[in-house]
Amino acid sequence: MEVKGSRHPTAKEVGEVTWVHPAADHFDGPGLDMLAPHLDRHEFSTGSVIIEQGGDANSLFFLLSGECAVLDGERRIASLGPGSVFGEGAFRGDPSRNAEIRALTDAVICELSIATVEEMVQSEPELFHRLLALTEAVCDIHRAERQASGEDPVRYVAILAHDGRLEELVSFAREHHSVLTCFPLVATATSARVLRSEADLDLAEQVLSGPFGGDQAIGAMVATGKVEAVIFLRDPVDSHTDSPDIEALGRLCDLHRVPFASNTSTAEAVILHLATGG
Known part of the structure; x- marks a missing residue:
């Protein structure tokens, strides 16, 4: 369950995270300053379901602290640590989530909604293009990981x-x-x-x-x-x-x-x- 209501994180709070590649390639200091006001910060307790498998895909997530598991049913298929970016399927048009994300420890996560990103197209095009490049890179990495494991055949x-x-x-x-x-x-x-x-x-x-x-x-x-x-x-x-x-x-x-x-x-x-x- 979420243990504390959402608020916007500070750029310093987001910037202190050692982002996992490729996030670090697309957001430097000024980029984080632009991104932080658009994020909603959530705190989750151990065992909380952050993304429900089959639920609507409408947000991108940034893991600031804690550890999470990626589950297909009850089968654990991956782990996520601080600096991970997940939920990128929402940006490529996936209508629903194909896996569950569950907190293995207390976790702090920032959420960026698709509705917010759509507003950036006109208001903040530079930030929008950074996010688009980030999500494409994350998609490529996760696709390669699935193919290497045999879970996602080459197409x-x-x-x-x-x-x-x-x-x-x-x-x-x-x-x-x-x-x-x-x-x-x-x-x-x-x-x-x-x-x-x-x-x-x-x-x-x-x-x-x-x-x-x-x-x-x-x-x-x-x-x-x-x-x-x-x-x-x-x-x-x-x-x-x-x-x-x-x-x-x-x-x-x-x-x-x-x-x-x-x-x-x-x-x-x-x-x-x-x-x-x-």
Whole structure:
């Protein structure tokens, strides 16, 4: 249970914490001065549930002191110490919490609500962008930890094009190189070759060319939950022998709710989805 009502922490109180990377990279002294007035400070006693699994995801949390456990049901999957940042799923659009956070000792925690952050977009854009960079970095670290433990399988971004649109694919990949390199990529053979040689992209996986079963191979990855998004710049004019496979790939993406882009305009939306964590 919360043992003391909320108040705003002082910048000194927040600044005395040795923040766990990546928080330290995004908030220096002036940054903490800007952030502190927006935080609500809470004190929790040992055994208190700070985040309820399945509850609404509407805040980001900063652990000032104490120790907490991350629980999936009653299974402890991680521990948090002073300087930890958690609850970042609220910033990537998660509707509910996927784990419980419970205080193992008396704990002091600062809370930043999504409603407060939304107000910063216009009123304090510098602080907003620092917070956005922080939450993206925390998401990346937690995702890597889950993948290393085998709890969160690697999910690929499939990126490919018909021969007539390969030049357009290369231009798109160059423009969005910084986002694409954050994900393991998979492509069919011809697309993989030009992406490596002309867009300087490393691909984690390569499948056969589309007419030889490559589209089906990517479809199988979609069906087994291994694909985060598909960018397939299709040629809408010429006929292609693998058209039935492409239609099947699109149906699988619809069935499994995987974003599918078939032109650069929709691909821009997929890039935004990837950059913001969905």
